[in-house]
Amino acid sequence: MAAERTALKSPPKGAPQLDDERRAPIDAAISDLQRGARAWSHLTIGQRAKLLGRVRATVVATAAEWADVASLSKGLEPGHPLRGEEWLSGPYATLVALDAYAESLGRIERGGSPLDGVRMDAAPGERVRVHTFPTHAIDGLLLSGYTTEVWFEPGVTEAEARARAGLGQLDATGTSSVGLVLGAGNITSIPVLDVLYELLAFNRVAILKVNPTQDSLVPVYERALAPLIEPGFLRIVRGAGDVGGYLVSHPEIAHVHITGSAATFDAITWGTGADGARRRRENRPQLKKPITAELGGVSPIIIVPGEWTSADLRFHAEHVATMRLQNSGHNCIAGQVVILSSDWAQRDAFLAELRAAYDRAPARPVWYPNSAAKMDAAAASYPDARWSVDHTRAIVEIGAEDEASDLETTEYFSPVLGVVTLPGNGQEFLDAAVAHANERLTGTLGANVLIDPVTQAALGDGFERAIADLRYGDIAINTWTAFAFLTPTATWGAFPGASIDDVESGIGVVHNAMLLERVERSVARGPFRPFPRSVPGVVRARGRGGVSVLPKPPWFVTSRTGAAVSEGFTRFRMDGNLARLSATLVKAYGA
Structure with a gap:
């Protein structure tokens, strides 16, 4: 005999109602x-x-x-x-x-x-960080050159972090x-x-x-x-x-x-229409219980000027195209605004490679609901946008006299990529780009920074200070923030400080498999160059930049063997079959 069901309270008066046929299984x-x-x-x-x-x-x-x-x-x-x-x-x-x-x-x-056995050290701004990836040799092999760190809020000590891990x-x-x-x-x-x-x-x-x-x-x-x-x-x-x-x-x-989305969060918390607006004014949320959220935003891709080879320009053009086009742009951390230096001698060459990579990526449906309306809005705001692949993707290059506010405040959630420029080189440019991302772009979920190892070495502590100044919950250096999403020992969520009154990109974190408390952000780092070009570059840059065994990450939208390699990596996680993994790695070199 089935156990007697617990009696349930009824939803409050005025709450959304369902007919008996739909309500009964939910209550059960x-x-x-x-x-x-x-x-x-x-x-x-x-x-x-x-x-x-x-x-x-x-x-x-x-x-x-x-x-x-x-x-x-x-x-x-x-x-x-x-x-x-x-x-x-x-x-x-x-x-x-x-x-x-x-x-x-x-x-x-x-x-x-x-956190037993996991390395911790100091991060800029009197912070403590824990190095959460790789923690096993096989991860260090398959994804060599990639790391993640979780930074705690300022004031959290190493002893406190270890004692509270476990939630x-x-x-x-x-x-x-x-x-x-x-x-x-x-x-x-x-x-x-x-x-x-x-x-x-x-x-x-x-x-x-x-x-x-x-x-x-x-x-x-x-x-x-x-x-x-x-x-x-x-x-x-x-x-x-x-x-x-x-x-x-x-x-x-x-x-x-x-x-x-933030709009859905606000509808849940405050309600919609005139009633929702009135509740906001009166500070009387309709939701009477705690809520956490992971929401989207407009993610920057900051490209720090340096001396890049033609192969670097092509590789990172494909990298940026991936940040926007993966899943047809239907990602909360799809890169949306590229921030370039107007003084970078290679700016035009990079843009030419970016346009080519954007066109070269395989065609695919723009499938998420309401994407067509978002793309129409972009077309209306930017009639000079460059559309390609049967008008399914766009690049908006903002000129000196153009208005960037729509691009920087509207999460298009579709294949619309913007490019804005700021003056300067080196630390001056990086600091200006960080300030621009913090102050002009909507949201605090994810930010990406691409920098060659020689330039990063030259900036030294100034580079790490700039990373600390970025007010984003996940930051990727020479990789995409999606790497932090895929790494369970990283945290995933907005920068702390949002509230139901101004939710920005959300409240709280998820993933966080080490169950850490009072985290501020996660930082992912990747190799600036793929194998084999990464090896001499790391030597010249005094160890910075990361050595990768992969010639091209399988998640790149331009990877010819990405489907087979991604399946192979997953199957290795399923069964640990090293022989099959070897065959997968051979396929990776065909990318």
């Missing part, structure tokens, strides 16, 4: 989760780690279907060269997160800290509650990773409301996450905004987490 799901919350609080750390192992096995079993369904949902038919994106941003991102969380739980279970798992038997995760619609691992963070950082079981763009993935999610669903730690529901509104207002939901 929340009732199941209430019992699941109690069960979760009784699991030991070791039992939680074993549960993650079961989830890992079911993710492995569904990985190929996951990548295929996600690709088809975005119009990438079999054989399309960009299908590798869905391997990396779906099952790969989930598997590495599960492994990293399990490692943290294992250290806690043994009476230690997730909710430091009190595994504490009270558990039910949280709502409003899933993202663009990247298929985001809803899963957000659910895992609710469970492990805060001991909240979760009801996941899937974005309608992800409806085709629901059967895959249900199989991949079956070990969480069976004991009542997770329920998955579908629906449009009315379902989300009902869940947000439900009295048994203790917390809301959303990945989406």
Whole structure:
């Protein structure tokens, strides 16, 4: 006989209402989760780690279907060269997160800290940082030249950081509650990773409301996450905004987490129309429970002038094109505004390479809802924009007399890339570009900086000080901030300081598999040059720049073998088969 369901309170008067047929299964799901919350609080750390192992096995079993369904949902038919994106941003991102969380739980279970054995040192501005990637030799081999650091807020000591690492798992038997995760619609691992963070950082079981763009993935999610669903730690529901509104207002939901836009966040928090405006004026939010959020923004790509080879110009033009065109630009941290020096002797040569790389990237659908309207808005604001590939992507080059405000304040979430110029060279330019990004661009989620190792060595401490001055939650140096997203031991979220009154790019962080408290930002660093060109450059620049074994990262939209290499990397994470990995690395050299 089925267990008697817990009686639920009704949503408050005025909250969005659903008819009985749609409301009943949602209420039943929340009732199941209430019992699941109690069960979760009784699991030991070791039992939680074993549960993650079961989830890992079911993710492995569904990985190929996951990548295929996600690709088809975005119009990438079999054989399309960009299908590798869905391997990396779906099952790969989930598997590495599960492994990293399990490692943290294992250290806690043994009476230690997730930071045991992890290097920490000082960062600029009286900060402490922890070097979170690579932490294993295989990571250092596959992704040589790439690192991540998590910087804590000023004033946090190394002892405090180590003592507080673990978050909710430091009190595994504490009270558990039910949280709502409003899933993202663009990247298929985001809803899963957000659910895992609710469970492990805060001991909240979760009801996941899937974005309608992800409806085709629901059967895959249900199989991949079956070990969480069976004991009542997770329920998955579908629906449009009315379902989300009902869940947000439900009295048994203790917390809301959303990945989406600032406009959706404001609608949840304050309401819409005249009523929402009145609540804002009166400072009376309609949402009466805590909310965290990962939202978007306008991400800068700061290019510090230096002496680049023709190969450097071509490589980083493809790099910038990738930052904008991956997933057809439907990313919260897609680079949107390139900041160049008007005094850089190679400015025109770089722009020529950028236009060519933008055109050279494979054609693909612009698939996300409302993207056409965003692109129409860009066309209206910038009638001289350069459109290409059947009018599906644009580059807007802002002249000295042109107005850049729309480009710098509107997250286009589509293949629209802008270029603005500032005067200066060296430290003068870098400081001006940092100030421009902080003061003129909307959002605080992700910023990218490209700098050759010789110039970086010449700037010395001034470069690190400029990085500290960037008010962004994730910063990438000679890589893209998406690398931090894919690295589970990095944190992912906006720069601290936002509130429901001015949410900017969000509140709180996710991922954070070492379960660190009071973090300020993550910094990812990559190799300025790919293999084999990276080797002599690092020698000349006194060790800076990073040596990579990859001739071209598989996530580049111009990689000829990116689909095969991305799948191969994921399959290695699935089974650890070194022989198959060797074959994958051979394919990588065909990029």
